[in-house]
Structures are given as C-alpha cells and as structure tokens.
Amino acid sequence: MTTASPVNIEHAKDIHPDLDMALLHEAVIADRILWSPAELHELxxxxxxxxxxxxxDIVRFDPAQRWWTRLALTMGVELWLLSWTPGQGTEPHDHGGASGSFTVSIGELDEDFSHGNGPVRSTSWRAGDTVAFGPERAHQLHNRSARPAATVHAYSPPLRPVRHYRALSDFRGV
Known part of the structure; x- marks a missing residue:
C-alpha cells in the first residue's frame, strides 16, 4: 500500500508521481473546495x-490484503485507486459526511448500500459503471467474482474519517 504526502497549502495539488500528466492536472481542480456528487462522478x-x-501500470493485486494508492489530493477532493482480488471486500461504512463516487475500471463488484433510514439494497457494478452519492449513504463492497477488480474513488471533502458499522441496518444517516 502506498500513499502520497498530505497537502498543507491552500489550492495546492498532490498528484501520484506515475500519473503526473496534463489530463489529471486538468481534471483535479485545485481551487474547487467542495465537489458535488455529479462532479465526483465526472472525475x-x-x-x-x-x-x-x-x-x-500502477494497480497491484494482493490476495493477502486489499491494496490502494492515492492518485491525487487537493483541499477539496481526494482520488484513489483500489484493487479487489476475489473474496475481498469492505465492512459496512460511510464516508464521514463526505460525498463520493467510484468507477469500476476492471472486473465487477457487488454493493450493499443504505440511504439514511432507508432499506438496505444490493446491486452489482461492472467495468465502466460509475456511481456517485451524497453524504447520507453507507455501503459495503465485495468482489464475489472469480476475477480481480479495480476501482477509482473520489471523496469531497477529503480526509474524512470513515465510520464502520456492524451491519448496514445500523446506519441512520449523517
């Protein structure tokens, strides 16, 4: 697992050294302080x-533990690349009041999710699918397929502590 150094300067950008290219610099807007779910979806x-x-070239698949690396960080958004080998997943969690989005770039993932006091729902996401959400969503992701998966995630505001739950039904909104 790798991470980049935190950003301490307003309007600064921290970009993964292997992705230090114009497209990522243009996509990650340093002076946007709060990103909407639609903007995170687009990103x-x-x-x-x-x-x-x-x-x-960056992604790594480790069957012993989930792998991730931060791709970019500004005062308004953080961007991550995660991998999921077969059987790997998360515990039920929310994103501490942050909005988010993820795009499946390789493989497929199953998601169980809840909005506030709503029912727990389940869906599957395949390569190319993107989902964006506001701060009122808790979820858990699993790779139940026989192939590895990789996802690109973005959160705004960045660096919010994740809150874990015993079960998604315990989530009551933010």
Whole structure:
C-alpha cells in the first residue's frame, strides 16, 4: 500500500508521481473546495476511462490484503485507486459526511448500500459503471467474482474519517 504526502497549502495539488500528466492536472481542480456528487462522478469516470493504461501500470493485486494508492489530493477532493482480488471486500461504512463516487475500471463488484433510514439494497457494478452519492449513504463492497477488480474513488471533502458499522441496518444517516 502506498500513499502520497498530505497537502498543507491552500489550492495546492498532490498528484501520484506515475500519473503526473496534463489530463489529471486538468481534471483535479485545485481551487474547487467542495465537489458535488455529479462532479465526483465526472472525475472518477474520466480518470478510469482516459487513464486506463497508466492505471494498469500502477494497480497491484494482493490476495493477502486489499491494496490502494492515492492518485491525487487537493483541499477539496481526494482520488484513489483500489484493487479487489476475489473474496475481498469492505465492512459496512460511510464516508464521514463526505460525498463520493467510484468507477469500476476492471472486473465487477457487488454493493450493499443504505440511504439514511432507508432499506438496505444490493446491486452489482461492472467495468465502466460509475456511481456517485451524497453524504447520507453507507455501503459495503465485495468482489464475489472469480476475477480481480479495480476501482477509482473520489471523496469531497477529503480526509474524512470513515465510520464502520456492524451491519448496514445500523446506519441512520449523517
């Protein structure tokens, strides 16, 4: 697992050294302090599709533990690349009041999710699918397929602590 150094300067950008290219610099807008779910959707979708080859050079699949690396960080958004080998997944969690988005770039993932006091729902996401959400969503992701998967995630505001739950039904909104 790798991470980049935190950003401490307003309007600064921290970009993964293997993705220090114009497209990512243009997509990650340093002076946007708060990104909407629609803007996060656009970001993860564009990065997953336009930077597919460089992402393949970075991603690592580790059956012993989930792997991730931060791709970019500003005062308003953080962008991550995650991998999921068969059987790997998360515990039920929310994103501490942040909005988010993820795009499946390789493989497929199953998601169980809840909005506030709503029912727990389940869906499957395949390569090319993008989902964006506001701060009122809790979820858990699993790779139940026989093939590895990779996803690009974005959150705004960045660096919010994730809150874990015993079960998604315990989530009551933010």
């Amino acid at each position: 993860t979708s564009a990065v997953a599709s336009e930077l597919a080859t460089p992402l393949l």
